[in-house]
Amino acid sequence: EAAVTQSPRNKVTVTGGNVTLSCRQTNSHNYMYWYRQDTGHGLRLIHYSYGAGNLQIGDVPDGYKATRTTQEDFFLLLELASPSQTSLYFCASSERTTGQLYFGEGSKLTVL
């Protein structure tokens, strides 16, 4: 069973705060993704990565940085959090040949 683990599951911060969301996959997948999910907007791709050290820009990258430190670990960084970044964040991984995304359970972020 493919496994993607996110932490923290819930986070509350204030405007201007610094937040790091972590994701680890044990699937040996090359590709990892960060999505945000919002009512009325569905799932939107923030950043993705082909492998350690690689980073690609998604559809809604403004205000977010990301870093892939190893094949297993992908981090999403919000250096100056804003209320508009209050959302449910999902990490996912995939194997290139199938395209199937395996999602984590999500990290709920609230920016006050």
Place this chain on the structure above:
Amino acid sequence: QQQVRQSPQSLTVWEGETAILNCSYEDSTFNYFPWYQQFPGEGPALLISISSVSDKKEDGRFTIFFNKREKKLSLHITDSQPGDSATYFCAASLNYAQGLTFGLGTRVSVFP
């Protein structure tokens, strides 16, 4: 502009009925169309998928019908069960590695 559109936004059916979920897309280069199922508090999970070379894909009670000329597809859930109550996302991509473009989802409620 939403690249992948879904309708209806929500759908209620009785147990045993067929639920029909619709999806359309803008980019004619999209060639892979998965449907993801999401239960409350969980990440989305792949339900069924189709490529643009096929016009129908069946997996148990779930069937995708695909019309390439009209850039439309639909998901049929036959003999709907209360356990099928979830949000269903239609998605599309050209290249697996670049991630998926998701629709806004259809919330399905199945009443016994």
